[in-house]
Amino acid sequence: MTENSSSKINETVSWVGRWTFVLAAAGSAVGLGNIWGFPYKAGTEGGGAFVLIYLLCILAVGLPIMMAEIMIGRRARKSPVNAMKIAAIDSGQSGKWQAVGWGGLISGILILSFYSVIAGICLNYIFISAFPNPEISSLTQFNEVTSSPLKLMFWHSIFIFLNILIISAGVISGIERMVRLLMPMLFILMMVMVINAMINGDFAKGLNFLFAPDFSQVDATTFLRAMGQAFFSLSLGMGSIMCYGAYMPQEENIFKTSLTVAGLDTVIAILAGLAIFPIIFAYGLEPGEGPGLVFISLLSVFVDMPLGNILGPAFFALLSIAALSSAISLLEPSVAYFEEEKIASRFSSALILGLSAWFIGIGSVLSFNDWSELEFIGGLNFLDSIDYLANQFLMPIGGMMVAIFAGWFFKPDLALEEFSGIQFYIFQVWRFFIKFVSPLLVATVFIYQLAS
Ligand code: PHE
Numbered sequence: 001m002t003e004n005s006s007s008k009i010n011e012t013v014s015w016v017g018r019w020t021f022v023l024a025a026a027g028s029a030v031g032l033g034n035i036w037g038f039p040y041k042a043g044t045e046g047g048g049a050f051v052l053i054y055l056l057c058i059l060a061v062g063l064p065i066m067m068a069e070i071m072i073g074r075r076a077r078k079s080p081v082n083a084m085k086i087a088a089i090d091s092g093q094s095g096k097w098q099a100v101g102w103g104g105l106i107s108g109i110l111i112l113s114f115y116s117v118i119a120g121i122c123l124n125y126i127f128i129s130a131f132p133n134p135e136i137s138s139l140t141q142f143n144e145v146t147s148s149p150l151k152l153m154f155w156h157s158i159f160i161f162l163n164i165l166i167i168s169a170g171v172i173s174g175i176e177r178m179v180r181l182l183m184p185m186l187f188i189l190m191m192v193m194v195i196n197a198m199i200n201g202d203f204a205k206g207l208n209f210l211f212a213p214d215f216s217q218v219d220a221t222t223f224l225r226a227m228g229q230a231f232f233s234l235s236l237g238m239g240s241i242m243c244y245g246a247y248m249p250q251e252e253n254i255f256k257t258s259l260t261v262a263g264l265d266t267v268i269a270i271l272a273g274l275a276i277f278p279i280i281f282a283y284g285l286e287p288g289e290g291p292g293l294v295f296i297s298l299l300s301v302f303v304d305m306p307l308g309n310i311l312g313p314a315f316f317a318l319l320s321i322a323a324l325s326s327a328i329s330l331l332e333p334s335v336a337y338f339e340e341e342k343i344a345s346r347f348s349s350a351l352i353l354g355l356s357a358w359f360i361g362i363g364s365v366l367s368f369n370d371w372s373e374l375e376f377i378g379g380l381n382f383l384d385s386i387d388y389l390a391n392q393f394l395m396p397i398g399g400m401m402v403a404i405f406a407g408w409f410f411k412p413d414l415a416l417e418e419f420s421g422i423q424f425y426i427f428q429v430w431r432f433f434i435k436f437v438s439p440l441l442v443a444t445v446f447i448y449q450l451a452s
Helices: 020-029 032-044 048-076 080-090 095-130 138-146 149-168 171-200 203-211 220-233 240-245 254-282 293-304 308-340 346-366 382-409 412-418 424-451
Strands: none
Touching: 020 171, 020 240, 020 254, 020 308, 032 048, 032 095, 032 220, 032 254, 032 293, 032 308, 048 080, 048 203, 048 220, 048 240, 048 254, 048 382, 048 412, 048 424, 080 095, 080 240, 080 308, 080 382, 095 138, 095 149, 095 240, 095 293, 095 308, 095 346, 095 382, 138 149, 138 293, 149 171, 149 308, 149 346, 171 203, 171 254, 171 308, 203 254, 220 382, 220 424, 240 308, 254 293, 293 308, 308 346, 346 382, 382 424, 412 424
């Protein structure tokens, strides 16, 4: 069936542990998007109704595209640029489909550039929450951190450095080792935070806020936000999952692993909501605070709470760990490409690409202070412009192109090969979604976005 199976390079690295793909992909998926982004968006978009729409997006768009990305990556066992190219050529299509991979590499570096600045603030907050200054409010504290380019640069640099270190150690000794250590830690810390919310928070009110849908606040933008959040949170449309899929052993079941990864990602986002909102309500704060929710609202709570100077650092460590395991997956696709094309060694590639993200990140550092008045795309500051470009533009287009390619251009018998061991009706349902439902939904949201 595979007339071109010679293109399948078997010497490519493969995850060693049976659960590593799931851990690595969940490590990529679970990040600032879940613990920082999801709660504040649920908070501003009306709670339960947003959660419901978000779940729909995960199932109808996220899951099918995740399966498609893994399928393409694993078939070619190459970085996203070459994976798209090989998958296209093997299906008798133009090698120009590699443009989708290129878009992914660029988005990865762009996202890493601002992701690292926010993750740097999380690192800084481990210390701030351990030794809070009782003289100043948490808002003043946040402004103090963000008004100093030097402070932000310092933590941004540390975070990028950690990324370079892990990535240059390689797929097995760097990424695999780190996710096996970080992910269980993340789970334990998350459970501690939820138990804390049960003890110290208004848990019933938190549950009600997250699960009782109030559709009065739902409008077109709720759908846009939920879809964007689903892409970002599952790390789709930019090659991270495709790249990790390239290291997935052949015998693993794409459907089961995708379901597990999407499930874990969703559970962690909801647990993050359950860790945060009961506390917010118990202390009489507003859930719709926005991006400052964890840095401003939660910090003020940790200052007053019993054992706050232990729970606070634990929470921000959790956030930093989640951010780190995501950030490495932003850098890996381009490093894998450089290494594969013999442009540079793994170490030099990690250094060059990591430093590029670091350099672009300076703009995001400055957008909190010296450049806060400067407008780039559509009146947004530098950080928000890059965020907008990647999240609302590059990732959805990338995801839609993957769906169109997988549904319409990738040979079904090649797809079936990758789906071996999966019931045929699941394959057919997937085909239907990837051909029609997912691309149409993304296109609708996308057109709305441009029109609004
Ligand atoms: N999914 C990550 C998060 O939720 C962010 C991310 C996006 C990571 C894209 C890799 C690729 O924070």
